[in-house]
Amino acid sequence: MHRFIVVGGGAGGLELATRLGDRYSPHKNKGGVRAQVTLVDRNPTHIWKPLLHEVAAGSMDPFTQELEYAAQARWHGFEFQQGDLTGLDRANKRLTLGTVLDDDGAELLPARELEYDTLIIAIGSTTAFFGVKGAPEFSLALDTVSQAERFRKRLIAACMRAEHQVHEPVESGPGTSSTSTEPRIQVAIVGGGATGVELSAELRNTAQVLSAYGLHKLDPRHDVGIVLIEAGPRILPALQERVSTATAELLTKLGVKLMIGETVAEVAPGMIRTASGKTVRADLTVWAAGIKAPAILSALDGLSVNRLGQLIVRRTLQTEVDDNIFALGDCAACPWPGNERNVPPRAQAAHQQASFLMKALAARLENKPLPEFTYRDFGSLVSLGHFSAVGNLMGGVIGGNMLIEGLFARFMYMSLYRLHIAALHGYARMVLDTFAHWLRRTTLPRVKLH
Template sequence: MHRFIVVGGGAGGLELATRLGDRYGKARRGREPRASVTLVDRYPTHIWKPLLHEVAAGSMDPFTQELEYAAQARWHGFEFQQGELTGLDRAGKRIRLGAVLDEDGAELIPPREIEYDTLVLAIGSTTHFFGVPGAAENSIALDTVAQAERFRKRLIAACMRAEHQAPEPLPEGVAASDEPRVQIAIIGAGATGVELSAELRNTAQVLSVYGLHKLDPSRDVGIALIEAGPTILPALPERVSSATADLLKKLGVRILTSERVTEVGPGVVRTASGKAVRADLTVWAAGITAPPVLSQLDGLPVNKLGQLIVRRTLQTETDDNIFAFGDCAACEWPGHERGVPPRAQAAHQEAAFLLRALGNVLEGQALPEFTYRDFGSLVSLGHFSAVGNLMGGLIGGSMLIEGLFARFMYMSLYRLHIAALHGYARMVLDTFAHWLRRTTLPRVKLH
């Protein structure tokens, strides 16, 4: 059988492995499976990455939303192998995986190699610190559930500490006037930074209601959103950026634009203009880059961000048997200066395209070319609202949306992801179960 290996169990990779397994990995009516499908990921569970800001704010319990890769593989006709991609042998058509360790550092699974006929790389992206001194050491990124949970626990601890202990001396250069008891600095005003800032305002209020602190949520818990560019949400239209900024200001979020961060120290963020922003907690959401392993993969070309350069067929430039998509791939977008953007909707479209294209590989037919369609962008402002723009053939242009309708549209994106993995019937049941849990649990994870 033809051996498909998909490396990376993010939104696109897991969807592709699931649909390949359903179509080619299962025996049907006495016929043998047409292909073996293997999904590789360094973690045992999947969570939709756009939800990590909700995990960090405590408004989502990750353990109720995680999906076990092994279970998904059993249900959908593919195999799961846990391990981190460490190397590639193109001549022998093998990938190398690192050892899997337990929490105490003991080896669970040794390093190993897996052979493939067609390899698909979808290992996503990682946080880009741009070489800023102290950024990696003194701020928290939101790439994984563990990082998001770490931030949430530190936030609760900071609020409790501020209530019961005397204020610590302010860092050098920070003015004492109107300083909140707890200050959170979010560096980067893209979608993640903006969504987290709004979600945290709701978290501060809920923690106060449940008695975890008696601070004034709007006065004593400060949120500073720091952006190097002139506007927040720089990748979106200006009217979306302006509408979002107005909503954030109403929530009491302090917005600092045109402020390039030059240093992140313990308890302080310094900018090129000379500002010093006190920060009990610092989140770095200023950019992404491709995982370093991609630049070490046996001659596969990468761009300056470390992304694999792919053709319109999503094949790498130097190897027809290796495909790449999602955040780790740089694909041309005809008619636009930049390539296909690193968004969940792009990964979804590419996964659907590759399902057809890999079918052509099995049949020995020519491959089609991928064309990205931008349906707009939505930004969640937590419990309060959402804002975004819709665009495409249905409306003949671009339309600004906000409020409850935008919030409903944003929530439906995750439900569509669930439907792609489980089908619409199970998605409806999952939605109902999620609503039922929310009626018996606090709106914020308190422990």
């Protein structure tokens, strides 16, 4: 049987492995073409990455949203192998997985080699610190559930400590942002993209809920400060300017301080220094200023990468130097005809590429010419927590371009995750999952309190 290996269980990779298993698994496909499908991921569970800012703010319990890869594999006819991709032998069509350790550092799974006929790489992206001094050591990224949970716990602890600390007014001086009305605790978010914007709004809600439940007696608006630092001329630089303007107005109403056109030069314990000479107090710093591809891609047996470390692929999603290796999602630099830039690193792009590869891989099994991928931009949505949402719908959705905000935008944003669930489990189970999620929210606080 043909051997498909999908490396990376993110939005695109897991959807592709699920659909390949449903179509080609010997257990599900009693007639016709059969294939062996294997999914590889470093973690045992999946969570939709756009939800991590909600995990960090405590408004989502990750353990109720995680999906076990082994269970998904059992339900949909593919095999799951846990481990990091550590090497590739293209000549022998073989990849190497690293050792998996348990929580105590003991070996759980040894290093292994897997053989493939078609390899699909979908390992996503990681945070890019751009060489900023102190950023990796003194700021938190939001790439994984554990990082998001770490930030949430540190936020709760900081609020509880701040309540019992003696607050002394700080006089502002040259090159400092501190004032006599300085908040008791201040969170600095570096990067005004979607992650930074969504997290800043969610944190304002978190501060209010923590106060309402008595975890601290701070004023959630004045004693808990949120600063969003963006190097460019506006937040949400990848979206249209009118979406950026509308979002900035909403954040300002929520009490989020925006520092636009400020490049971070150094992150130190308790503070951030900008290139213009300003010093910003930061009890907690979140780094959301950009992404890059995982470093392993640059070491994979001669595969071509761009300056961000992404695998360079053709419009068939095949890598430049090897027709047997495909890439999709954030780790792939895919051409976007008619645009100066590549297909953007968004969940909707990964979803479209997974759907495209189902057709392309079917053609490959039949020795037919492969089609070319065309990205359709349906717009972008940014969640501002339960306060609002904002975005623009484009193309096939409305036949034009329309700015949306408020409840309708919030509904559209929530629908994106439900569509992801439907792609993994079908629409019937998606409806049941939505109902179960609603029941949980009626019996639990809006924010995780411990």
